Amino acid sequence: MSDEKTDPAPANGDSLRDVSRRDFLNEITLGALTVAGVGSATLTYRFLSPKVLFEQSTTFRAGDPDLYPVNSVTCLQDQQVFIVRTVAGFYAVSAVCTHLGCITQWKPEENIIVCPCHGSEFEPDGKKIQGPAAHSQPHYAINLTADGELEVDKLQTIEADKVLKI
Amino acid sequence: MGASFHSALQSLRATRGWKSIFRHNSAVTNRARSLAVRGNLLLHWLPVKVKDRSLRVRTTYYLGSMSLMLFVILVVSGVLLMFYYHPTTPQAYNDMKDLRFVVTNGVLMRNLHRVAAQLMVLLVFCHMFHVFYRGGYKPPHEFNWVVGIVLLLLTLALSYTGYLLPWDQLAFWAITVGTNIISSVPLIGNKVRFVVLGGHVVGESTVLRFYVLHVIILPLLAFLFIALHIWRVQKDGGLTVASKDDEG
Numbered sequence: 001m002s003d004e005k006t007d008p009a010p011a012n013g014d015s016l017r018d019v020s021r022r023d024f025l026n027e028i029t030l031g032a033l034t035v036a037g038v039g040s041a042t043l044t045y046r047f048l049s050p051k052v053l054f055e056q057s058t059t060f061r062a063g064d065p066d067l068y069p070v071n072s073v074t075c076l077q078d079q080q081v082f083i084v085r086t087v088a089g090f091y092a093v094s095a096v097c098t099h100l101g102c103i104t105q106w107k108p109e110e111n112i113i114v115c116p117c118h119g120s121e122f123e124p125d126g127k128k129i130q131g132p133a134a135h136s137q138p139h140y141a142i143n144l145t146a147d148g149e150l151e152v153d154k155l156q157t158i159e160a161d162k163v164l165k166i
Numbered sequence: 167m168g169a170s171f172h173s174a175l176q177s178l179r180a181t182r183g184w185k186s187i188f189r190h191n192s193a194v195t196n197r198a199r200s201l202a203v204r205g206n207l208l209l210h211w212l213p214v215k216v217k218d219r220s221l222r223v224r225t226t227y228y229l230g231s232m233s234l235m236l237f238v239i240l241v242v243s244g245v246l247l248m249f250y251y252h253p254t255t256p257q258a259y260n261d262m263k264d265l266r267f268v269v270t271n272g273v274l275m276r277n278l279h280r281v282a283a284q285l286m287v288l289l290v291f292c293h294m295f296h297v298f299y300r301g302g303y304k305p306p307h308e309f310n311w312v313v314g315i316v317l318l319l320l321t322l323a324l325s326y327t328g329y330l331l332p333w334d335q336l337a338f339w340a341i342t343v344g345t346n347i348i349s350s351v352p353l354i355g356n357k358v359r360f361v362v363l364g365g366h367v368v369g370e371s372t373v374l375r376f377y378v379l380h381v382i383i384l385p386l387l388a389f390l391f392i393a394l395h396i397w398r399v400q401k402d403g404g405l406t407v408a409s410k411d412d413e414g
Contacts, residue, residue, distance in 0.1 A: 045361065053365045100343040155366070 062142075062150040065090065065166050073106045073113075073124050081140060081152055082106060082113065084124055089163040092140040092152045093126040099133035113137070125160060136160065211397040213404055220405040229293035234392065236286040241385065243279040251331070253377035255370045258333040283325055290321045302406040310398040313391055320388045327380040333373060341368045341376070 019027075060079050068074055068085040075082055075095060080103055082093040093113075095104050102117035112129060113122040121129040126137030141156035142164045150164075178184055189205055200214040219225060250269055251261045265272035294314065297303065303311035330341045345363055349355040364371030399405060 048361045048364075050364050050371060054371070055365050055367055055369050058366060101339075101346045 058154040060152055060154075061145065062092070062152055064148065065144070065150055073108070075106050079152070079154070081154065082124075082126075083142075083150070083152075086163070089165040090142055090150065091125070091160075091163050092142040093122075093124075094137045094140060094154075096137075097133055098128075098135040098137060099131070104137070127160070211393060211400065213400040217404060217407060220407050225405060225407060227292075227296060229289055229296055233286055233289045233293055234396075236282050236289065237388065237392065239282045240279060240286065243275050243282065244381065244385075246275050247279055248381060253331070253374045255333055255373055258331060258373055262332040262334070283328060287321055287325050290318055294318060297406070300406050304406075306402045307406060310395060310402055313395045313398060317388065317391050317395060320384055320391060324380060324384045324388065327376040327384065330368070330373060330376045331380065338368055341372065 056078075062076065062079075062081075062083050065085075068083055068090070070085055070087060073082055073084050080095045082095055084091050084093055095113075096102075097104050097115040097117065097120055099115065099118055099120050102115050104113045104115045104120075104122065106124075107114050111124065113124065113126070114120070115133065118132050120131055120133035122133075122137050123129060126139060128134075128136045138157040139160050139162070141153040141158050143151050143153075144164070144166070145151050179188075188202070203209045203212065203214050247265065250265055250272070252258060262276070265276045267273075269275075297311070297314065326341075326344065330337045345359050345368070348362065349359040351358065360366065362372075362375065363369070364375050
């Protein structure tokens with residue numbers, strides 16, 4: 001486009017580009033298609049993300065704190081979570097191996113958590129002792145409900161040094 | 167008998183109906199033969215002329231053709247399996263058991279589908295290696311090589327989505343492990359996994375999602391890319407033939 005030669009400064013002072021009708025319509029169409037494309041992609045993504053899940057709730061009640069003796073590791077099979085009580089307090093450790101998602105087991109005689117699939121070993125607080133798992137087991141958010149029961153949220157992971165004191 | 171069949175065919179070819187379908191009928195010249203191939207929907211993606219050395223076994227070992235035949239077998243056996251399969255849990259597992267022990271010839275159809283699927287993955291890889299070592303990715307075939315890579319990925323995706331459908335332990339854990347790999351993608355990994363599974367764990371909605379991918383979306387894409395792949399072989403000037411193919 002040769003706007004520099006043919007188009008001296010317009011009367012209102014703005015430097016308008018000399019755009020042909022065809023280019024203008026092409027750009028408008030391209031812009032509209034881009035907006036429509038991004039909109040459709042967003043809409044499809046949101047359509048495909050389920051709002052209601054027909055699966056086990058990720059938040060669950062683990063019962064009265066007194067059910068768990070001090071210095072104990074309790075595996076909640078259904079929830080795939082270890083509830084650990086130390087002198088300092090409570091924490092909830094995932095029982096799903098960080099390697100490939102198998103369910104780990106608590107070995108009280110050796111004081112470790114072991115994965116039956118590929119032999120990863122973890123401390124009772126989820127810290128990795130040996131692989132093939134690349135990471136330690138995450139800690140889930142654990143709280144007391146108003147009526148004094150433990151409640152674990154498996155969607156929320158917290159720092160390993162955070163302990164629920166009772 | 168042979169003569170009467172031949173004359174019957176000749177008179178059929180003379181009818182108005184036949185001529186309306188096959189427009190280049192009496193293909194006596196090379197041009198008429200070419201037009202007959204080009205003008206037919208089912209033949210137009212085949213080359214009008216073929217170098218005879220590209221038909222030798224050692225040129226291709228027919229690996230691509232065999233992959234295509236397996237795809238056809240998989241479509242046919244897969245459609246038949248669909249008549250008995252519900253993509254729900256735990257019904258999916260029971261349907262698979264029914265196919266094995268109750269449905270007449272069910273075990274044949276199921277195993278045909280299973281074995282053909284595994285064989286297709288194997289042959290597609292063999293095809294890829296063979297084309298690679300012959301330099302089939304070089305110009306003018308470089309676009310068709312990329313189409314081939316897409317087809318390889320589609321084959322693997324079809325294989326993977328189909329793996330969940332029997333809803334047995336192997337299926338459940340394979341998909342659990344596989345989709346955990348998705349969630350290690352930075353930033354979007356967990357969101358992608360959530361949409362792929364339709365939840366936080368492999369469950370009922372996962373089976374339905376994988377079923378839809380397995381029986382309609384991926385086969386349709388595979389069909390389109392296979393058509394493009396074969397058509398491009400012709401448009402890129404035929405198969406890669408090396409001069410040494412003339413020997414022996």
